[in-house]
Amino acid sequence: MSSNQVTFDFYDQEITMLVPADFVYxxxxxxxxxxxxxxFREFERRPYQTLLTDLQAKATALQLNDWLFAQLIRQGLQAIYQKPSGEAIVEYSTYFLLAKSGYDVRLTYRDKFLHVNVYTTDILYEIPLIQDGNRQYANVSTGVRVENMGRSMYLLDQAPQPNGRAFSFLLDTWPNILRESEPRSVFFQYRGQTQELNIRYNPGLAQLLKHYPLVDEHWYMEAPLSDALQASLVPQLRELLAGKTPRESLEFLVAFTRSAFVYKDDKEVFGENKPMVADELFFYPFSDCEDRSALFYALVKSLLKLPMIVIAYEDHLSIAVAAPGLIGDAVTYEGQVYVFCDPTGPQNSSEIGMIPPGYENQTFEILGSYTGFEK
Incomplete structure (x- = not known):
């Protein structure tokens, strides 16, 4: 059986596949x-298994989650057919290969458009969702922030894997597809003194997340630091925190998150909500309370291992921390007292233990928590 070699770029990786000639429709x-x-039956008669096994092996080696695996499939098919995402042959082939990978998928269509929908239990925002029976399906063809989200589609009466596994959009570790890091110097104020940190961060994470579906907000808190940031920022901060009490350490970290970055609301910068993981603060020129909270949360986990809760007001996100002897405005959660350590403001201040100004009498919810050292 003859095969053709196809090569394409997938983030920082060059991917090469051997595609059986008879696979191409x-x-x-x-x-x-x-x-x-x-x-679907026509595709089953074609030699798809070699290509699919190769893609699955690459996904494992690159530590891709389900969303990135689907992107790998789609970009591979774009290279095979020399057609852009959205073309019917690309979308149908993606649907077929995801079904053969064991996912519960559905196909919707209208006019000349086909959309791939995957069963998921994740909490998602700003992405088209459909319900079939008691299962929720997310549209992974058009992605997020789509135009005409209300445009109706026909649901194909076909379920290749009706008991297939759920598709996950979450990432526990960053994939091995982002090699490049960039340097940046950051300056911040701590007790009237200017501090400088020289760090490296991974700009590829911002590109990866640029068109990523918006997931449960707490995931952005739990997302790990990139290897570049972990290896450059964390050691410098650990040295600067040496000998400090828990309170002094928290004051130092809030001084950093409050004054090292320029504040602007997402709507003003992006025109829509754009939660960030920690690395993205070093990529974009502006950030807001959600983003500062994600960085502060990651740094406290890495450096102090102190219990934390994520506090969500209607239009503000904050962090409260539990530490021996720590006093101030506090929230009691599951028997533990957590003191406010707002990562956003006041700017150029290192004071902690205060409810964010203007929120003293507002209601809030706890989005998530970190328990600190395992016992």
Whole structure:
């Protein structure tokens, strides 16, 4: 069986695949119910398994989650067919290969458009969702922040893997597809003195997350620091915190998150909500309370291992920390007292133990928590 070699860029990686010649489908796809259902059987007769096994092996080696695996499939198919994302053959082939990978997928269609929908239990925002039975399906063809989200589509009466596994958008570790790091100097005020840190961060994370579906807000708190930031920022801060009490250490870290970055609301900068992981603060020129909280949360976990809770007001995110002898405005959660350590303001201040000004009488919810050292 003859094969063709196809190469394409996937973030910082060059991917090479061997594609069986008989895998390629050259006819035009008809947007009709019976034709689309029959096409699945046609694809099953083609030598897809070699290509799929290769893609799965690459996904494992690169530590891709489900979302990135789907992107790898789609970009590989774009390279095979020399067509952009959204073309019917690319979307149908993505649907087929995800089904053969064991996911519960559904296909929606209208006019000349096909959309791939995956069963997921994740909390998602600003992405088209459909319900079929008691399962929720997310549209992974059009992604997030799509135009005409209310435009209706036909649901193909076909379920290749009706008991297939759920598709996850969450990342526990960063994938091995981002190699490049960049230097940056950051300056901040601590007790009237200017402090300087020279760090390296991974700009590829910002590109990876630029079109990523918005997931549960607490995930951005739990997202790990990149290896570059962990190796450059954390050791410098650890040295600067040496000999400090827990309170002094928390004061130093809030001074950093409050004054090292320029504040602007997401709506003003991006025109929409844009939660960031810690590395993104060093990529973008502006950040807001959610972003400072993500960085502060990650630094306290890495450096102090103190218990924390994430406090969400209607229009503000803050952090409270539990530490021996720490006093100030506090919240009691599951029997533990947590003192406010707002990572956003007041700017150029290192004072902790105060409810954010203007929020003293506002209601809030606890988005998540970190328990500190395991016992």
């Amino acid at each position: 050259t006819r035009q796809i008809r947007m009709e119910e019976m034709a689309l259902r029959s096409l």
